[in-house]
Amino acid sequence: MITQDKRLLGGVAGAVLLAAVGGFSVARCTSEPGSSAQTAKQGANTAETPADSVAISAAAIRDAGIAIEAVKAGGLGSEIVAQASVTPSPTGEALVTARAGGAVSRVFKRLGDPVRAGEALAIVESRDAAQIAADRTAASARAVLAQKSLARERYLYDQKVSARVDLERAQADAAAAAAEARRAQVSAGAANVTSDGRGVVVASPISGRVTSENVSLGAFVQPETELFRVADPSKIQIEAAISPGDVTRVAAGDRAIVELNDGRTVEGRVRAVTPTLNGETRSATAVLDVPGGILQPGLGVRVRLMPSQTAGTTAIVVSEDALQTVDGRDAVFVRTAQGFRARFVRIGQRSAGRVEIVSGLKSGESIATRNAFLLKAELGKGAGEEE
Numbered sequence: 001m002i003t004q005d006k007r008l009l010g011g012v013a014g015a016v017l018l019a020a021v022g023g024f025s026v027a028r029c030t031s032e033p034g035s036s037a038q039t040a041k042q043g044a045n046t047a048e049t050p051a052d053s054v055a056i057s058a059a060a061i062r063d064a065g066i067a068i069e070a071v072k073a074g075g076l077g078s079e080i081v082a083q084a085s086v087t088p089s090p091t092g093e094a095l096v097t098a099r100a101g102g103a104v105s106r107v108f109k110r111l112g113d114p115v116r117a118g119e120a121l122a123i124v125e126s127r128d129a130a131q132i133a134a135d136r137t138a139a140s141a142r143a144v145l146a147q148k149s150l151a152r153e154r155y156l157y158d159q160k161v162s163a164r165v166d167l168e169r170a171q172a173d174a175a176a177a178a179a180e181a182r183r184a185q186v187s188a189g190a191a192n193v194t195s196d197g198r199g200v201v202v203a204s205p206i207s208g209r210v211t212s213e214n215v216s217l218g219a220f221v222q223p224e225t226e227l228f229r230v231a232d233p234s235k236i237q238i239e240a241a242i243s244p245g246d247v248t249r250v251a252a253g254d255r256a257i258v259e260l261n262d263g264r265t266v267e268g269r270v271r272a273v274t275p276t277l278n279g280e281t282r283s284a285t286a287v288l289d290v291p292g293g294i295l296q297p298g299l300g301v302r303v304r305l306m307p308s309q310t311a312g313t314t315a316i317v318v319s320e321d322a323l324q325t326v327d328g329r330d331a332v333f334v335r336t337a338q339g340f341r342a343r344f345v346r347i348g349q350r351s352a353g354r355v356e357i358v359s360g361l362k363s364g365e366s367i368a369t370r371n372a373f374l375l376k377a378e379l380g381k382g383a384g385e386e387e
Contacts, residue, residue, distance in 0.1 A: 052326075054378045056339040067263060067370035068335055071316045072306075073363040079317055079354065080250065080305040082286070084240035084258070086295045091206070092235025093297070096228040098221045099191040100200045102126025109228070111213045115204045121228050122215055125199035128223070132188050133197030139177070139184035146170075146177035208232035211297075234292030238268060240303045241283040247273065249307040256288050257304040258295075263321070263370035266290055270305065304354075315348060316357040322369040323347065323355050324376045332357070333375045335366040340375050 061068070106123040109115055153170035156162040192201040212229035221227065238258060242250060250273050258266040268290035277284055286305065295301070322332050326342050333340040345360030361367070368375055 050341070052379070053336065053341040054333070054339045054375050056375075056378070064374050065263075065371050066368050066374060067265065068366050069257075069265060069318075069322075069369045070364060070366045071318060071357075071361055073316055078306060080242065080246045080307065081354070082240040082242055082303050082305065084238050084288070084301050084303045086236055086297050086299040086301065087239055088231050088297045089235045089237045091232075092208075092237075092292075093211075093229065093231045094204060094206045094208075095226050096121060096202055096204055096230060097224045097226050098124045098200065098202055099223065100124065100126040100128035100132070101221060101223045102129065102199060103220050104215055104217055104227075105199060107215060107217055109210050109213075111210055113210050115208060115210060115230055117205060117207045118203055120201045120203050121210070122202040123194065123199050124202060124221060129191060129193050129200045130197055132184075132191050133193050136181075136184040136188045136193075139181040143174075143177040143181035146174040150174040202227055204228070204230045206230055206232055231297060232292075233296065236290065236292055236295055236297060237271070238288040238290055238295075238301065238303065240286045240288060240305070241278075241281055242273065242286050242305075243283055244277060246305075246307075247284045250286055250305055251308060254308050255306040257306070258288070258290060259302045259304065260295075260299075261301075265369075266294055268303075316361045316363065317354050318357055318361075318367065319369050320350070320353050320355055322367050322372050324372055326376060326379065332361065333368040333372055334361075335368070340368055342375075342379060 056064075102124040103126075104122055105125045107121070109119075109121045115121065150170040150173070153162060153167045157164060157167040192203055193199075194201055208230045210228055211231045213227075215221070215227040238256075240256075250270060252270055252272055254270040256268045256270060258268055260266065268288040271287045271289045273287070274285045286303075288303065318332065323345075324331055324333070324342075326344070329344050330347050331342045331344045334343045343360055346358045348356035348358045350356070
């Protein structure tokens with residue numbers, strides 16, 4: 001009996017061991033192809049990315065704050081670096097004044113509020129406004145009376161009761177009364193008199209935001225006193241100071257690069273150049289057109305002007321931020337479909353944070369400028385992992 005029990009236990013143990021071995025084999029057979037495919041995929045990715053390249057997506061480029069700029073041929077002599085300031089265009093800022101003297105009775109807008117063209121900012125109660133409204137009403141009444149007199153004289157003339165001279169006099173009076181009524185109406189409209197004639201409406205002539213406010217409820221204001229200032233951020237221009245020696249090189253239509261304090265760049269075009277020099281700065285002013293909504297009036301920027309009338313050269317100028325040292329050599333990172341590739345270059349002169357690339361770059365290629373050192377660090381990390 002004992003012998004049979006031992007045989008039975010041995011058979012069970014053998015079956016359990018056989019099942020365990022079979023399960024391990026099945027698990028290995030199902031897992032090995034996947035891991036082999038994963039290894040092959042990793043190897044393919046490694047083979048796709050050369051040692052001098054950094055694979056990075058467009059979203060990662062934006063998150064890292066890496067700026068990209070297309071380069072063009074032209075040495076340091078083809079650029080004019082100037083200090084400039086962002087100013088509102090002539091139609092981008094409005095000074096809103098009171099058209100009549102009086103006390104401020106209502107204020108509708110405050111500093112920073114958005115406004116639409118023609119929207120009321122405040123109301124000023126004024127005796128001048130009342131006088132303007134009264135003149136408008138009186139002039140309109142006289143015009144109506146003159147028209148009735150003209151109609152009566154025309155009837156009497158047709159009936160051969162009155163002389164022609166009376167008809168002509170009535171026509172002249174009617175014309176004068178109508179002209180006076182139009183004058184009074186225009187005067188009331190220019191003053192923006194309220195419908196009840198008690199005050200004037202202080203309204204914005206443009207859409208934008210209130211950038212300055214100099215008004216208090218109940219305060220007495222004189223006529224043409226500045227109460228608000230409204231600016232449209234989409235209508236701006238840049239005024240760059242040009243030295244006398246460079247004035248003749250700049251012309252309308254020339255390309256310009258605006259450099260912001262945070263490293264970003266904005267493209268613009270020269271709209272005009274003043275023919276005379278400023279009496280205080282002894283420099284001419286180049287007015288640039290740039291896209292609105294990016295820059296704020298009052299901001300100080302640096303501008304790089306690209307005169308079209310410049311001697312041809314194959315040299316390319318880049319910012320010093322774009323130039324990096326890779327393996328002890330000067331290099332820039334050129335944009336590729338997968339990311340960036342380090343390109344060794346030979347440099348020339350340096351001036352005002354700009355470096356002349358004598359060889360190694362072609363006009364039209366795009367390179368990393370701001371935060372290019374992050375690509376260098378990533379490239380060094382990849383080289384360390386390979387080792």
